[in-house]
Amino acid sequence: MNKKALLSGIVFSLTALTGCGGGSSSSVATTTAPTTNQAVDGILIGTLTSTTIATNYKIIGVITPGNELRFATTKGVQYIGTASVSGNKITAPVKGLAPLGFVFLNGKNTTVGNIKGTVVAGKTLNGTYTASKDNGTFKLSYSSTYNRPASLGLLAKKWSGSISNGAIATVNISKTGVITGSDTLGCSYKGAVKVIDPTKNIYSTTLTSSVCSVPVTYKGFIILQDIAPKINNQLDFMVSNVSRSFFGQLK
Helix, strand or coil, X not given: CCCXXXXXXXXXXXXXXXXXXCCXXXXXXXXXCCCCCCCCCEEEEEEEEECCCCEEEEEEEEECCCCEEEEEECCCCEEEEECEEECCEEEEEEEEECECCCECCCCCCEEEEEEEEEEECCCEEXXXXXXXXXXXXXXXXXCHHHHCCCCHHHHCCEEEEEECCCCEEEEEECCCXXXXXXXXXXXXXXXXXXXXXXXXXXXXXXXEEECCCCCEEEEEEEEEECCCCCCCCEEEEEEECCCCEEEEEEC
């Protein structure tokens, strides 16, 4: 069954004032300050609404300090790209990737589109998206979890939960960042995770799935979220290859 699933210019003015009395003149040069671009990096949580099919999706977003963007719905669809920022405006051509067993409204497992939004630094990112045969809006809030320390020690444990292929996965992460695991469909997993910045709660990861299929390697991010009253007790991974998304939320 098919499921439907983001410079400134400098104005220079010169005014010449000439006095009749002594033949003297003066000029005043003024410049406008260059536009200051808002910082857009962070972890974002919110909703994406397809106006085409009138459906809301919970969405988790990551934007790195280098403006690499990755948005994932909890259904497993991902949009990836690199954002451009001008002032408080963000634009990004994106590639959409569906998880195994899902397609977009264009009938394919990939799509292309664009994201446009307005940033209130550290608070919100709201905007619109367009894609093949689909369009809609998104409303995201920046999460304070982004500014938490990152370390492999925080990840080093056994994690288990639902993944986007419909299975339940169990994954072990070692203190050195080695990933091993399997799922209830018979797939096995191996990979590695690295700290990008010890002051930011975003990790880079590479994950290879095998046994249940031809080996497939995915790349992307891991973040830690909270299930109250505890913290850092949910691991979200959002990874992809050129044609498929792979997403999971493990506890």
